[in-house]
Amino acid sequence: MHNPFLSRRCRDMLTPWLLAGALGLSLFSPLARATGPEVQVTPSFVIDFEFDWGRDGVYCASCNQGAGNARLAFSDGRHRLWVADVDPDTGSFVPADGQGILVDKHAAPATTFGNGPEWAVSAQGSQLVYSKYLSGQPPTQNTVGLGLASTVGGQWTTEQLSDSLQRISPIATMDLGSTIPLIQYQGTDRINTYWRLLADGAEEHPITVPGYSAGARRWVPGTHQIVITGSDTAGLSQVFLYDADTGAVQQMTHERGSVSGAMMWQAPEYDNEYIFFAVVNARTLVVYRQLPDANGVLSWQAIQRTALPAGYPYVWSPEYFIHNGRSYIFFQMNQNPVAWTLNSPSQIGMVGVLPENNALQNLTPDTNTVRMRMDPEYYITSQGPFIYYNRFRAQGTASPGNSEGVWRVDTGLGPALSSLTRGQ
Template structure:
């Protein structure tokens, strides 16, 4: 689940000459002297905060979900309609191009309302969609928000609302394809408390004992587990330095993973194939100017602790990271991210780019995925999908905000090929 995004836009005079000069320097010289990496437009339509089903991991299952397959994506449009589209596993194309394949529900919360759209829940029984849904026929507000869930029944999507979930928002489903009892976590709409439920007892809400640590914006399920990783700070810390924690919904245990004096922002934990599928995690630090990769290794005293094994830094002309995520492909892990000249993630007046890095501490393999400076564009909310051709990074593009266009101009959905090659057959 992406960290909540502010819908506020700072109105500026547009793409400044100083910013242009910096980006040209980053690109290597003048546009004519630089080979522009190809970006492929998937659709001209605005498809905000789309989320891919489990085929994104490079494993197509045509028989899954009652024969609908798992190459799906979900999103809520600006008018509150929740749509489901397909992605062509062979080519990476969206079908239909605007994503309006199946209308799943109405009265759902657009991204701007709470900072996040619908999310997928994986389990042994197939995929479900969880989302924020308003009570029908009443004014939209924090009080009328509730938790919706869409389930496939006999080939059609059936929708329901979790009982007694009024005043709740931004759900996220667990990500374990073998789990017979998947779970959903969410927050109170005012961010004062966090909760979860198991699908075998969906009427019972369980409060998470972490509301003193976090408002919940950075929480994510650890794939293949019933554990949530999140960023927060101990209220007893006079500096209020954000650290990384986990919360186990089975045991109720809360564990602090980082302890240094550098503030953290967001966290992802995953199984790293290059370390025999050990769980690693990464977080942003130093005001989003570094990505730190952690592995649990023994110190000189024999005690295992979470330890930084790699520090990833951005180009000097684009010194801030935004929206990093991780995927595994052909035995290696890769972190992809937005890189920006601005430390204001809500400011859409600055052109941004995409980059990728491996996690091997012995290799400096940071690589820019986009470098076109001839058409200044803001690149937003990247997501990965491993097609038959290899991993593609999808993202929304927009023309930067100016005084003339205070909301920017939609430039559709695009992807860039990572160049990592097709999945190896097993």
């Protein structure tokens, strides 16, 4: 595939902001406080839920054979895979506990292999990929493989893809116009990772990135490329770009620290150039853009560095969304470097990627309610973007016993402007 990143033309650095970014300067933004209250979506234990493509603010009631695209999916602790609706206006789950349609009784819970079901979006409609056990056999690492759920005639059908035993945690491309969706996934050893076409019997290809070991791996929208963490020659975790079409690998970060949690997208505020973010040493959120170096050669350079406040210094689970022509990154802000601990509180933060909107916002500033908030996801309703997350009382172990269910908070960005397509 043609590399879209290297083909971007050099941009003149017209502002001090871009000049500072090209030099990799630290551009810290002060903490701003959001005013919207937290709202409980459901008291039920709905963990690692994933939204269908309606979350981008483009509601399509007729899509997916009339089932629409405003949906969520998750797998529970009893190996059941569920699909429920999302009200595109209120953001409510329908039904509230997420148990709308029972799709499969042999799905691995997210807590078993570290990831639950993921949506696969293409010209074929919305499908689900997940870790699926063979029916009639005990759920073990030897009976798990790649599951695929599709709707046929308005009914869900499921299968375990052939030649996929001991393969887990698939992530699919999500391009509406694509006729050939791809998936990437891991072996049960959590070391090796692979990709293949989302088709039964497709050939498996190893992803050859140096030093990869169960780190971040994300498809780049609109491409067959993956941003993935590996190790450099010094043994530090860095971000690499892997091309599934050519097998080419490019190291994109060269930080003096460990880098994780990368995602890449086309940013409308930068003329739809690709940019990406990553987290350095678990504390600093960095945004990178291709700019000319001193010799006029394009290279990935930091244009924004956001350090978290002293009370919540650790970044975890960052993602992005686009709304009204602007990109926003949201994430957990943790007191503890161990992201999944329930013994110390965390908040939900958000930043933009332009000088005028890059102030770090705390979307959940209630310090009187000590809570652990984890795994944030976005959904753009008719009211604007909401951030959803699981909330726990900060005590005990990660179980339904101390879960307070799913909560959300309004980003305060407001509804889509009439002159712009929602989600764009």
